[in-house]
Amino acid sequence: VRVALSLSRARLADVERTVPAVPTGMEAILPENRIYIPKVGKLVRLAVGEPFDLDALLAHHAHHGSTDARTRAHIADVIEMKLADLHHRLVHHPGSLD
Amino acid sequence: LSASASAVSAAAAASIAAGQTLVVLAFWWQAMDEPGLNLARAGVRVSRATITAVAALSAVFLKYFSRLRVHGRDRFTQLVASPRRDDADSRPRAGRPLITVSNHASCLDDPLLWGALPWADLLRTSWRGHMRWTPGSRRICYANPLFGYFFGLGQVTPVSWGEGIFQPGMRIAQEQLDRGGWVHIFPEGRVNQSGRIYPCKWGVGQLVLETARRHGASPLVLILAHTGACGSLSLSRALG
Numbered sequence: 464v465r466v467a468l469s470l471s472r473a474r475l476a477d478v479e480r481t482v483p484a485v486p487t488g489m490e491a492i493l494p495e496n497r498i499y500i501p502k503v504g505k506l507v508r509l510a511v512g513e514p515f516d517l518d519a520l521l522a523h524h525a526h527h528g529s530t531d532a533r534t535r536a537h538i539a540d541v542i543e544m545k546l547a548d549l550h551h552r553l554v555h556h557p558g559s560l561d
Numbered sequence: 562l563s564a565s566a567s568a569v570s571a572a573a574a575a576s577i578a579a580g581q582t583l584v585v586l587a588f589w590w591q592a593m594d595e596p597g598l599n600l601a602r603a604g605v606r607v608s609r610a611t612i613t614a615v616a617a618l619s620a621v622f623l624k625y626f627s628r629l630r631v632h633g634r635d636r637f638t639q640l641v642a643s644p645r646r647d648d649a650d651s652r653p654r655a656g657r658p659l660i661t662v663s664n665h666a667s668c669l670d671d672p673l674l675w676g677a678l679p680w681a682d683l684l685r686t687s688w689r690g691h692m693r694w695t696p697g698s699r700r701i702c703y704a705n706p707l708f709g710y711f712f713g714l715g716q717v718t719p720v721s722w723g724e725g726i727f728q729p730g731m732r733i734a735q736e737q738l739d740r741g742g743w744v745h746i747f748p749e750g751r752v753n754q755s756g757r758i759y760p761c762k763w764g765v766g767q768l769v770l771e772t773a774r775r776h777g778a779s780p781l782v783l784i785l786a787h788t789g790a791c792g793s794l795s796l797s798r799a800l801g
Contacts, residue, residue, distance in 0.1 A: 465715050471753060474582065479763045485583075486645040491668060496589065499620065501667075501669060501673075503626045503627070504626065504627065504628070505627050505628070505674075506627070506628045506630065506789050507623060507627045507629050507630070507787065507788075507789035507790055508629075508630045508631075508632070508787060508788050508789050509629070509631045509632070509674065509677050509785060509786075509787045510631075510785070510786045511631065511632060511633030511634065511636055511637040511783065511784075511785055512633070512784035512785070512786070513636070513784060514636065514640055514659075514781045514783045515781070515782055515783065516778075516779045516780065516781055516782065517773070517779050517782065518773075518779050521769075521770070521773050521779055525730050526733055531770060532702070532763075534766065534770055535726070535766030535767045535769070535770050536763055536766060537760065537766070538765070538766035538769050538770065539748065539761040539763045539764075539765055539766040540761070542662055542748060542761055542765055542766070542782065542784070542801070543748065543761035544766050546662055546663070546664060546748070546761070546784050547758040548756075548757055548787060549785075549786040550664055550788075551759055552786075552788035553632070553786045553787070553788055554756070554788055557632070560632035560633070561632050561633070
């Protein structure tokens with residue numbers, strides 16, 4: 464039930480946009496207001512990456528005359544990779560940070 | 562159960578009251594600098610006061626009511642915070658635009674994360690109006706006029722899924738980058754507690770591309786990854 468609910472919750476906005484019927488009753492099961500009350504005493508860890516710029520990537524795409532759509536998709540992919548990498552290191556290899 | 566529920570609601574009421582008191586106090590201090598009434602300047606000052614108050618509450622929660630561990634706090638502070646002991650117009654990073662990017666594990670990620678900055682840097686940055694601008698869900702942050710007013714003062718711009726990378730909320734973020742400002746993006750575009758990173762949307766790529774084009778220099782990008790915020794604020798907790 465929990466998995467099904469979280470899945471349907473993740474897709475809720477899609478459903479609302481594509482299907483004219485808005486699901487009702489979800490609010491009772493998963494009250495929106497409850498999730499804004501934070502829990503105290505939890506361990507919160509934050510990893511700050513090395514700052515970088517994308518000059519080389521931009522120059523590469525300018526040289527090859529890429530479309531804007533291709534360039535920005537590539538930039539988003541690079542950022543996704545770096546974010547996933549840092550997140551993975553934080554979760555599984557925190558000793559490799561610092 | 563009812564006892565714990567009333568304790569929680571009392572804590573929520575206390576923090577709201579503290580937040581409102583902080584906003585009023587901060588606005589009063591900000592207004593002390595401004596002789597006469599100038600509505601545009603007053604709006605800026607209310608915004609700075611709101612951001613400072615929210616930042617202070619976030620810092621209190623993160624520093625004293627959570628266990629916080631930061632890897633790389635020094636470069637975080639150096640990039641994000643206003644420089645010390647300069648004149649009030651001094652800009653962080655000498656005016657070079659900054660895009661910070663992070664995963665999105667809870668609804669309160671955005672204000673809470675900045676609470677990891679050292680007190681003086683956090684307060685100086687928000688007080689001088691150098692805090693981040695960030696796109697936020699129109700469906701949540703702008704659900705009603707009161708929320709919209711609050712999040713607007715907090716420099717959150719409204720964005721919606723399916724309206725593309727040139728929608729007004731993204732244009733506002735772009736304008737801030739053009740001025741050498743700081744924009745924070747949750748590129749996954751949703752709260753994600755799966756433990757994995759979802760595919761990043763293209764808006765962040767467009768911001769980098771267009772800033773490089775307009776500003777002459779491409780923006781600095783800083784990746785922030787965090788864990789534990791979803792323990793503080795779990796979506797599934799409400800299911801028991």
